[in-house]
Amino acid sequence: MFNETKTHEITVDVVIITIKDDALKVLLVKRTNEPFKGRWAIPGGFIRLSENLDEAALRVLKEKTNVDNIYLEQLYTFGDPLRRTDARVITCAYFALIREEDVDVFDSEDVTWHEIYNLPPLAFDHKEIIEYSLKRTRERLEMCPVAYQLLNEKFTLTEMQRAYELIMNKVLDKRNFRKKALASKGLRELSEYSKAKSKRPAKLYTFDEISLNSKRAHFISNKKKV
Amino acid sequence: MFNETKTHEITVDVVIITIKDDALKVLLVKRTNEPFKGRWAIPGGFIRLSENLDEAALRVLKEKTNVDNIYLEQLYTFGDPLRRTDARVITCAYFALIREEDVDVFDSEDVTWHEIYNLPPLAFDHKEIIEYSLKRTRERLEMCPVAYQLLNEKFTLTEMQRAYELIMNKVLDKRNFRKKALASKGLRELSEYSKAKSKRPAKLYTFDEISLNSKRAHFISNKKKV
């Protein structure tokens, strides 16, 4: 089998990230087959001959979440011969930032969200892939306000700041954050307010324009309503 | 053949960049087979079952240039079903920054350097791959002084500035450039001077430390002498 010219299997794996219950989470599926049967893994699948890599990643994503308004970006291709013990599988990893409100979740015992900072043991090199997704997300966040991809259509600046804090894993200064956030192109102030429980309501904002200045970034959006 | 679960062929292609004759150049090979027979293309090859992607890229690079002191980084994986007309080939593209002095060139009619800003018609999607390499190189340059990878072991600040100008494709202010360059960690001033023809000799510098702050960057170095 280790014929030197034989081609390999190639898959896409998608790190699906959201904010849920005030935590940054990743969607994992429990493996049903060996190797690593019973372990958690990033959802993935084979690439069909008729689809390009983005389409394959989007398909995998939709199978799990049914989202249609997402940030999806090719992350890196992992191809160590020893990354899987069963076969030589090269995987093109993607990561997606999605809104919890957009997800038709099939949260079950076998498909569920896990805190990114408290992951269970994972199959293959999936821990490395998730860690790299986090790193890339941080890089993106320093370039453009991608965090709104994790927020609801309408959000408060406090929610936006919290998203940044969860991604960067550090607390941010409120005044400096708001100054910078308000300067970001695309952010639009609404005339609505959050319906708070027992506190002052906050002004709601939304993001109109998408100006991600990375060619690596493939923004796939079917905006529903603004 | 368009069976939906069949796996695909997978290759690595390497965009090899250098500075030569005061121009930013890419190494291209002339295709000997259809499709695109006779057209220029980026060097590439199949990935062997025993090697990882970096190793495959390095092998392709060595076949063409015999360098052993290079900057090599995975760029992006291109997998459009229509990117090749002959077969479904997914390619993991890399780019390499090399020093002309390190290259054992096999500059021939079929393997030669081309100016990156004046490319001939290329096979497949190779123009897109080269353009993306240039974009990524610029991104890297804004983060860290990777340009020294294109310079000789010992170089003048003027040569370094010229490398930046060729990559960024714009002229830079000499005083600002030098101020910033001298602040970069790893740059070491030598006590030698360039042997000029008919002008004032310039102080020579070298780069000691490599502190590339990107996990995407895989620096493969077998330093010969400093």
Place this chain on the structure above:
DNA sequence: AAATAAAAGTGTTCTTGTTAAACTATGTAT
């Protein structure tokens, strides 16, 4: 030996962005 040519080398000002840091305002619940 003097003049010339060619590139090396050098500082300051202004603008802009970044960091740091504490109090007031507004609504709900009791």
Place this chain on the structure above:
DNA sequence: ATACATAGTTTAACAAGAACACTTTTATTT
């Protein structure tokens, strides 16, 4: 009405980046 919880707001110091022109050094020419 009071207490509570969260929203919202400004300024000063500092660092980083952009704009900008002349002097110095060496080799070559006359």
